Amino acid sequence: MFKELDPILHSQLRLAVISLLISVKEAEFTFIREKTNATAGNLSVQLNKLKDAGYIDVTKQFKDNYPLTICRISKKGIDAFEDYVKALQSYMKPGQTS
Amino acid sequence: MEDKKITYEESLQLINTMINKAKDAYHDTGVGAMLWGLVIAVCSLVRLSEIQFGYKLPFDINLITLAAIIPQIFITIKEKKERKARSYDDRFIDYIWLAFGISIFLLIHVVNLTFAAWSPVSQEYKTLAGHASAFKFSEFVMPLFLILYGLPTFITGAACKFKPMFWGGIFCWLCSVITVYTPYKIDLLLTAFSAIMAWFIPGLIMEREYRQVKKNSVVTNV
Numbered sequence: 001m002f003k004e005l006d007p008i009l010h011s012q013l014r015l016a017v018i019s020l021l022i023s024v025k026e027a028e029f030t031f032i033r034e035k036t037n038a039t040a041g042n043l044s045v046q047l048n049k050l051k052d053a054g055y056i057d058v059t060k061q062f063k064d065n066y067p068l069t070i071c072r073i074s075k076k077g078i079d080a081f082e083d084y085v086k087a088l089q090s091y092m093k094p095g096q097t098s
Numbered sequence: 099m100e101d102k103k104i105t106y107e108e109s110l111q112l113i114n115t116m117i118n119k120a121k122d123a124y125h126d127t128g129v130g131a132m133l134w135g136l137v138i139a140v141c142s143l144v145r146l147s148e149i150q151f152g153y154k155l156p157f158d159i160n161l162i163t164l165a166a167i168i169p170q171i172f173i174t175i176k177e178k179k180e181r182k183a184r185s186y187d188d189r190f191i192d193y194i195w196l197a198f199g200i201s202i203f204l205l206i207h208v209v210n211l212t213f214a215a216w217s218p219v220s221q222e223y224k225t226l227a228g229h230a231s232a233f234k235f236s237e238f239v240m241p242l243f244l245i246l247y248g249l250p251t252f253i254t255g256a257a258c259k260f261k262p263m264f265w266g267g268i269f270c271w272l273c274s275v276i277t278v279y280t281p282y283k284i285d286l287l288l289t290a291f292s293a294i295m296a297w298f299i300p301g302l303i304m305e306r307e308y309r310q311v312k313k314n315s316v317v318t319n320v
Binding site: 010011012015016019020022023024025026027028030031034035036063085088091092 | 103104106107108109110112113115116117119120121179182183184185186188
């Protein structure tokens with residue numbers, strides 16, 4: 001029986017964000033935007049969805065009088081990502097169709 | 099990139115791509131490494147020329163290492179400010195270099211104390227034996243420094259998968275073995291070479307890569 005893919009992660013931009021954050025301790029909003037090539041508005045919406053799901057922690061602060069958003073993946077996010085990859089791998093096994 | 103559904107294959111490919119992009123995110127400016135490579139090389143070469151040409155500067159050339167700490171502080175602050183993502187081993191590497199700095203100053207202190215203690219013994223030996231002692235403590239000073247130079251350089255190179263520093267660290271250790279058997283003037287020359295191989299050249303490579311990444315990281319909004 002196939003595991004169901006997490007709908008929060010099974011979206012291009014949200015998966016890209018989580019894949020980035022899994023590899024770093026923390027990242028600024030501009031860094032994520034540069035790496036994903038997303039628009040600021042769209043990225044903001046997707047970050048909020050990930051935050052609401054408890055997959056990431058978002059900290060807002062100021063740096064040189066400019067707002068600074070820092071994102072970190074949470075424990076729940078790491079678990080969800082690992083489950084998602086395992087589910088994907090089960091779908092991709094030879095002899096099984098996706 | 100948009101908020102759209104993707105196939106399983108696309109998902110795996112996307113995960114791979116983003117993890118690689120994140121790995122590629124840490125680019126030191128290389129300025130600090132170039133600075134220290136240059137400072138140590140200049141100190142060694144000036145000291146060598148003092149011995150070779152028989153002159154003496156009005157100050158100890160090694161004092162410029164103390165002066166170099168000031169620009170290093172500014173470089174570190176600037177790099178930290180510019181860094182948009184932090185890796186898990188950032189702090190680990192910072193502590194290694196801090197420990198290295200402390201160890202160097204402690205080693206200088208111990209070496210100076212040893213020289214001070216050895217000098218009267220050496221004089222007494224000369225008076226009693228009629229010739230200078232065959233043992234010269236100065237011959238064993240540079241190997242100690244080179245062992246220490248190699249340590250953080252090798253760890254940083256290995257941890258950050260940056261081969262020029264990895265090999266630079268090994269080069270320092272290799273020179274530390276050679277300098278045990280070579281005269282002091284050659285020791286100084288090898289120390290200058292080590293500083294160039296371990297820090298200046300890797301610093302130049304880092305700086306070139308940093309410029310390249312900065313040029314490529316133009317934001318393309320979709």
